[in-house]
Amino acid sequence: MFLRKVTLLIAFLPFLGLCQEQGGPWSVYFENNSYTITAAQKQFIDSIQKHSLQRTDSIVLKGYASSPADATYNLKLSEKRANSVKQQFKDYTTIIANGFGELEGDEDENRRVDIMTWPVYQENLVFKSSTASPTKLPEKINDYTKINIGEKIELKGIHFYPGRDDIRNDSKDALSELLAFLKENNNITFRLLGHVCCGKTHDPGRDGFNNRTGKNNLSEARAKRIYNYLLDNGIDKKRMSARGYAYRYPTGKGDKYDRRVEIEIISR
Incomplete structure (x- = not known):
C-alpha cells in the first residue's frame, strides 16, 4: 500500500x-x-x-x-x-x-x-x-500598427504552393500574427487583395490558373483562403472581404513582388 x-x-x-x-x-x-x-x-x-x-x-x-x-x-x-x-x-x-x-x-x-x-x-x-x-522570437513579420485607412501592405510571411491556393506550413506564424492583431483591434474592417504575377499587359484581368480547382481564379482563391482562415478563427465576416485583382496592379519590381496578397484597411 x-x-x-x-x-x-x-x-x-x-x-x-x-x-x-x-x-x-x-x-x-x-x-x-x-x-x-x-x-x-x-x-x-x-x-x-x-x-x-x-x-x-x-x-x-x-x-x-x-x-x-x-x-x-x-x-x-x-x-x-x-x-x-x-x-x-x-x-x-x-x-x-x-x-x-x-x-x-x-x-x-x-x-x-x-x-x-x-x-x-x-x-x-x-x-x-x-x-x-x-x-x-524573431522580430514582427508585419507591423500592422502603422497602416492608415485606405493604405495597403503586403502580407509578408504567408506563402502558397506554386500554382495553388494552398497555404504552406511555414506561414503559420504570419497567420497567427495577423489573427492576433485583428482580435486585439476588433473595430478594424479590411479587405484582402490577391495578386498574381506573369500576366498579360493587354489582358490584366485574366487571373492565374489554379491547379487545385482547375479554374483561372488564383488571385481570388488565395485571398479567399486567408479570409476563410480568419473566419474559422473567430473574425466576423462583416469586418472583411476578399477580392482577386489578377495582374491589374503589377509592382514593376518583378514576379516575386507581383505574386502577393495585401491587406487594405477600410476603417479603424
Missing part, C-alpha cells in the same frame, strides 16, 4: 509543478496518432484552470506532431490536437488554436499541445517543453 501511494505521488508531481506556473506555458502530450483527450489529460487541464487561470484569461494553443508520418497528415493531426484541447477551454476566450505541423524527430515531447495565456504569448516566448528555457 505504501509503495502504491508513493508511485501515485511521483506520477502526479509533474501536474503539481506545472500548475504552480502563472500564465504557462504548459504542455499536454499525446500518444502516437492520437488527438482524443484522455481522462488524465482532462484532469491536468482542469488543474491548470483551477490553480493557474482566471476566467478573464485568453488562451493560446499550439499543436504539434512528431515527424515520421506524412507532413500533410501531421499538419491535420496537430490541428486536431489543438482543437481537442480547445474544447476543454469553452469558458475562456481562445485567441489562437492552431496546428503547427511536425517537429523533427519521433520523441514523445513532439506530440503535444502547448498552452499559454495571451500575455505570456505576447512576451514573445517560445519553448520546446514545459521545462525548457524560454528564448526570444
